Amino acid sequence: MSSFDRRAGMKFGAAAFMAAAIALAGPAFAQDAFRFGLAMPLTGSQALYGQDQVKAAEWAVAEINKAGGINGKKLEMTVLDTQADPQLGIQMANRLVSVEKVPVFVTAWSAVVKAVAPAANDNRVVELSVGANSPDIAKLGDYVYTTFPLADIDITAVAKYAATSMGKKKAAIVYINNETGIVAAEVYKKVFTEAGGQVVAYETYDPKATDFTGPLLKVRAANPDIIHLQGLVSDTPQVIAQMRQLGLAQPISSYSAAYNPKLIQQLGAAAEGVIATSLAPGADDSDTVKAYVARWSKEVGREPNGLPYTQYLYDAPYLVAAVLKSLDNKKTPITGENFRKEMLAIRTFALPMTGKTTLGEDHTVVKPVYLMEVKGGKWTRKAIVGE
Amino acid sequence: MQDTTIILQILWTSLATSTYYVLFAVAFALVLKVTRLFNFAQAAVMTIAFYTAFVAVQWLEWPAWAAFIAMMVMTLAASYALERIGFEALRQRGVSVMFVFVFTFMVSEFVAYVAMLIFGTWPQTIFPMIFWPVTLVGEIAVSGWDIPAMAATVAALTAFFAFMRFTRTGQFMIGVADNPDLAELYGINKRQIFLVAMLIAGAFVGLGMFLYGTRAQVLPQTGLSLMLFAIAATIIGGIGNIAGAAIAAVILGIIQNASILFISSEWQGFLLYIFLFLAIVFFPNGLRLPRRRGRFGTATRDIPLGRDAPPAESQA
Numbered sequence: 222m223s224s225f226d227r228r229a230g231m232k233f234g235a236a237a238f239m240a241a242a243i244a245l246a247g248p249a250f251a252q253d254a255f256r257f258g259l260a261m262p263l264t265g266s267q268a269l270y271g272q273d274q275v276k277a278a279e280w281a282v283a284e285i286n287k288a289g290g291i292n293g294k295k296l297e298m299t300v301l302d303t304q305a306d307p308q309l310g311i312q313m314a315n316r317l318v319s320v321e322k323v324p325v326f327v328t329a330w331s332a333v334v335k336a337v338a339p340a341a342n343d344n345r346v347v348e349l350s351v352g353a354n355s356p357d358i359a360k361l362g363d364y365v366y367t368t369f370p371l372a373d374i375d376i377t378a379v380a381k382y383a384a385t386s387m388g389k390k391k392a393a394i395v396y397i398n399n400e401t402g403i404v405a406a407e408v409y410k411k412v413f414t415e416a417g418g419q420v421v422a423y424e425t426y427d428p429k430a431t432d433f434t435g436p437l438l439k440v441r442a443a444n445p446d447i448i449h450l451q452g453l454v455s456d457t458p459q460v461i462a463q464m465r466q467l468g469l470a471q472p473i474s475s476y477s478a479a480y481n482p483k484l485i486q487q488l489g490a491a492a493e494g495v496i497a498t499s500l501a502p503g504a505d506d507s508d509t510v511k512a513y514v515a516r517w518s519k520e521v522g523r524e525p526n527g528l529p530y531t532q533y534l535y536d537a538p539y540l541v542a543a544v545l546k547s548l549d550n551k552k553t554p555i556t557g558e559n560f561r562k563e564m565l566a567i568r569t570f571a572l573p574m575t576g577k578t579t580l581g582e583d584h585t586v587v588k589p590v591y592l593m594e595v596k597g598g599k600w601t602r603k604a605i606v607g608e
Numbered sequence: 609m610q611d612t613t614i615i616l617q618i619l620w621t622s623l624a625t626s627t628y629y630v631l632f633a634v635a636f637a638l639v640l641k642v643t644r645l646f647n648f649a650q651a652a653v654m655t656i657a658f659y660t661a662f663v664a665v666q667w668l669e670w671p672a673w674a675a676f677i678a679m680m681v682m683t684l685a686a687s688y689a690l691e692r693i694g695f696e697a698l699r700q701r702g703v704s705v706m707f708v709f710v711f712t713f714m715v716s717e718f719v720a721y722v723a724m725l726i727f728g729t730w731p732q733t734i735f736p737m738i739f740w741p742v743t744l745v746g747e748i749a750v751s752g753w754d755i756p757a758m759a760a761t762v763a764a765l766t767a768f769f770a771f772m773r774f775t776r777t778g779q780f781m782i783g784v785a786d787n788p789d790l791a792e793l794y795g796i797n798k799r800q801i802f803l804v805a806m807l808i809a810g811a812f813v814g815l816g817m818f819l820y821g822t823r824a825q826v827l828p829q830t831g832l833s834l835m836l837f838a839i840a841a842t843i844i845g846g847i848g849n850i851a852g853a854a855i856a857a858v859i860l861g862i863i864q865n866a867s868i869l870f871i872s873s874e875w876q877g878f879l880l881y882i883f884l885f886l887a888i889v890f891f892p893n894g895l896r897l898p899r900r901r902g903r904f905g906t907a908t909r910d911i912p913l914g915r916d917a918p919p920a921e922s923q924a
Contacts, residue, residue, distance in 0.1 A: 269729060398874045427877025429833050431824045434621040435868030435876070438614045455731040455825050458738060466742045467617070467749050483730075487825075491739045526728065 254295040255545045255555065257538075258317035258326030260333070265304035267330065270527045274329070274352065275300055277531035280516075281538040281573075291546045296538065299323065307336030314340040314348075324560040325544075327537045329369075329530075331355035338365050346557035347564065351537045352530045356404070359584040364561060368540060368578055369533050370588045373408045375476050375498040376451075378590035378606035380409045383447050383474060384416035386604065393422035393445035393471075395436060395460065397452045405451045405476065413449075421445050426460070428453075433463050441469055450475045458487040465491040472496065477529070480593050480600065492595045496603060499591040501529040501575045506591070506602070509573050536572035543570055613747045618865050624754035625823075626861035627761040630854045631816030632834060633841035634765065635809035637853035640842060642785045642805035645705075649690055649712035650838070652719035653810055654831035657683040657817040659723055661734045662826075675734070680814045687810030690715070691803050716832055723828035731825035738823060757819045764815055765854065768808065772850075777804055785848070840880055844887040 259278055262271035282298050290296055299321050301313040310333035317326045318340055326341075328334055329352035338361040341348035350358050350367040358367050383389045392413050396402035402425065410420050422443035424436035437460075440448060448471050452460055457479050464473065465488075472494050480497035488495075504511040510532065517525050525531040544564045545555065553559050569579045579587040587607065594603040632650070639647040660682040664675035694715065698708055740752040772778035783791040784801040792798050820826070820834070838853075841860055845852030864879050 269724075398877065425872075425874045427874075429836075429877055429880075431820070432621055432625040432865060434618055435865050436873045438617060439868065439873070442614070455827055459824050462739045465739070466751050468744075486736045487733060487738045489737055489739050 254297045255291050255542075255549075256297045256299060256321065256323050257541050257545075258299045258301065258321060258323040259537075260301045260303045260310060260313045260317065260326060260328040260337070262305035262330065263300070263302040265306065267305035270530065271303075271305065271329075273525040273527065274531050274534040276521075277525065277535040278327070278538055281535045285538060285542050291542055292549050294549075296542055296545070298538065303328065303330070303333050305330040305333060307332045310337050311340060313337075318344045318346050324555050324557045325349060325541055327351050327534075327541070329353050329534075331358065334358055334365070335361060338362050341365055341557075344557065345561075347561050349537060349540070351533050361584070364557065366564070366580055366584055367586055368537060368580075369530075369586065370500050370590075371585055372405060374585075374588065375500060375590045376405045376408045377412050379449070379474050379476065379496065379498055379592065380412035381416055382592060382604060382606055383449070384413050384418040387447065387472070389418060389447040389472075391419050391421045391443075391445045391447075393424070393440040393443055393448045394420060395422075395424050395426070395433075395440060395448060395450050395452075397428055397456060398425040399428050401453060402451045406449075409449050409451065426452075426456075428456075430456070431459070433460050434467065437464055437467050437469065440464075441467060445471060447471055448473045450479070452478065454478045454481070458484050461495060462488055462491055482600070485595055485598055485600070490598075492598075495595045497593050497600075499529065499593055500588060501532045502591065503600075507574075507576075513574065532574040535574045536578070539572050540564075540570050540578070543567065614869070615866070616746075617748050618868070619862065620748050620750065620754070622862040622865040623858065624751075624758060625865075626858040627757045628816040628820045628834075629837050629841065629857040629861055630761060631764065631812045631819070632838040633845070633853040633857040634768070634850055635812035635816070636835070636838040637842045637845065637847075637850045638805055638812075639809045641848045641850060642781050643695065643802050644785075644788075645695065645708055645712070646839075647712055647809070648709065648835065649694070649715040650809070650813060651716035651831035651835045653683055653686050653690070653813045654817050654834060655716075655719045655723050655828060656686045657814045658734070658821045658826045658831070659727060659732075661818055661821060662727075662732050665734050666732075666736065672735075676818060679818060680811065683810045683814035683817075684807055687806045687813075688803065691806040695802070695806075696799065716835075720828040720832065727828065729827065731827050732821075733825050734818065734821040738825070740823070753819075753823050757823075760815060760819070764812065768812075769851070771808075777801070781805055837880065840884045840887065844883060844891065846893055 259275065261275050262268050263275065278298065282296055285296050299317065301316065303310040303313050310328065314326065314328070314337035317323050323346065325347040327349045328337060329350060331353040334348070334350040334353045335357065337348060341364040342362040345364060348365045350365065350369065352369050353367070354369060354372045356371050356373055358365065358371060383392060394406050394409055396406035406423070410423065413420060422440045422445060424439050426433050426436050448464065448469065450457060450460055450473055452475070457475060461473060474496040476498045477500055479495060480499045484495065485492045502510055504514045513535070514524060514528070517523065544560055544567060547567060548555055548559055548563050553563070565580065569577065572578050576589065581587050590606045592603040592606060593600045636647065636650055639645060639650070657679050661675045661679040664670045664678045665672065670678065694711060695708070698711060742749045742751050772781065780791065780796045780801050781804065783794070783796055784798045788798045837857070837860070841857035842853045844860065845854070845856035860880070860883060864876060867876055867879055
């Protein structure tokens with residue numbers, strides 16, 4: 222795997238160098254191609270995810286160009302390494318904005334997205350955040366938009382669904398005591414209460430805990446109709462196992478962290494009735510996704526790390542290309558300012574991998590939330606909220 | 609009677625889950641006592657132990673017993689390598705304690721990093737399924753994991769303490785722990801004793817990780833965070849007091865779980881740090897009842913190191 226990474230890294234390096242060379246060659250060249258930037262972690266602790274996401278974006282750019290590019294002109298992507306580090310992110314954003322002079326760049330990881338926002342706003346270059354989900358991202362300024370749903374969208378959907386469609390009156394919330402859990406638990410509590418329900422237990426557990434008996438017994442004493450669990454991938458199966466072991470037979474809802482095939486494998490019959498969310502359609506929902514996953518198995522020999530994220534990254538060049546094409550049709554100069562105007566004028570995009578995407582007024586994005594439920598030992602689709 | 613049920617359930621589950629904590633704490637305390645090293649590389653051994661069992665069961669599809677043996681072999685091999693290649697070389701060079709500390713920490717981080725490269729950042733368990741069937745005893749839920757885990761831990765600890773008390777090697781270990789140079793003067797091969805201590809600790813870590821990995825998910829960094837608990841128990845139990853560390857691990861686990869009855873659940877994890885803080889600041893030598901002396905502490909003075917005379921164990 223490490224040799225793959227190195228080769229990939231060299232390829233990215235070469236791509237970046239070539240893009241830089243093209244940029245330096247002057248405007249004559251630039252006329253024949255449209256360019257945008259991509260700043261992702263290619264090295265460092267997040268590289269496992271970053272490299273797969275970049276690969277997805279590269280595949281998309283290649284597909285776009287194979288299908289004729291943008292009005293016959295090529296789409297070119299300049300890839301730079303942020304290491305998911307804010308400091309390095311700022312350097313890379315400055316390079317994209319001042320040296321490469323791209324009208325738009327794509328980046329991810331909440332800390333980086335936040336750090337580079339001033340570079341985008343000051344230079345009037347659009348920053349597209351694809352993959353970071355901190356709710357603060359909606360408040361970063363005029364030139365920062367996200368195509369990835371922010372943290373509260375799926376929690377809101379699952380809370381509302383429990384209170385209205387499932388008719389649950391008393392909910393218990395069990396959450397992990399860190400940023401992921403605390404904020405989302407509050408969102409769930411607020412939405413569920415506003416929808417007419419009552420939160421009868423609100424219990425947390427430590428991120429390092431391996432036993433959850435205490436909080437779960439408190440939940441049992443409160444006798445709820447439904448339990449919402451807001452944990453991480455690592456602790457969610459154990460918490461559910463213990464709930465069932467302690468005799469909590471109520472429906473359990475969670476969010477995207479619970480949505481993976483391993484949960485069923487690990488819990489067997491105890492997984493029945495667990496509800497989770499997905500922010501991107503899976504291989505069973507769409508043929509495009511199916512073909513995409515098959516391509517990963519064939520070319521890379523495995524599933525991508527963080528499949529939904531790579532789906533969003535695959536879609537990003539398509540959104541960029543749609544806006545550039547529209548600008549080109551109108552013969553409008555390609556600047557960050559015009560890109561932003563045109564993007565907001567189009568507003569709704571039909572993207573190949575994640576479907577309909579509507580950029581909201583408040584710098585958020587509206588995406589359907591897929592509610593999945595374990596039934597008969599399989600993840601089945603329960604409902605789509607907000608399509 | 610909801611409250612009684614809650615208290616009993618918490619007590620039972622804490623007791624069951626303290627099994628692996630006790631094993632990790634005893635391993636850490638033993639190495640510290642005998643070799644006087646804060647062996648943070650224990651986390652590396654934990655990581656190696658877990659992923660060996662994981663590969664054996666999930667990739668090679670070996671039966672559980674074969675996976676357990678493979679895991680023990682790898683764990684002991686890792687402990688052996690750590691002692692012979694790492695610690696021994698450092699000791700011979702006479703490096704400072706701080707240097708050894710940095711070395712052990714680095715080894716753990718290195719192994720975690722390699723594990724991440726090979727196994728990714730997805731949490732894993734030894735067996736695909738972590739749901740254990742439950743039997744209700746009265747109103748207490750007893751899972752199918754609890755009793756075997758407790759039995760294995762008690763058996764391992766009994767064997768260990770018997771070894772320490774009744775075998776020559778065990779007594780040599782106490783001798784080396786007390787004064788390595790003096791022990792050497794009496795003809796004890798301290799090099800070998802250090803190795804024995806590391807191997808026994810490795811066996812405890814292996815068993816502990818097997819128990820942990822059949823119940824909870826493991827990430828490459830899990831070993832490091834599990835070790836923190838072992839360190840707290842070792843300090844509170846009194847450095848050099850292995851039984852103290854084991855008892856401290858059980859009590860810490862129970863207090864942490866039972867605290868939910870008195871304090872809000874978000875403070876639960878914080879308790880560990882409060883224990884550590886209090887222990888380091890107020891009880892640097894561990895919590896001791898007045899006039900109570902560590903069993904091994906007493907025993908050491910009377911052992912005729914390297915002679916044939918029977919050990920004069922004084923009764924505590």
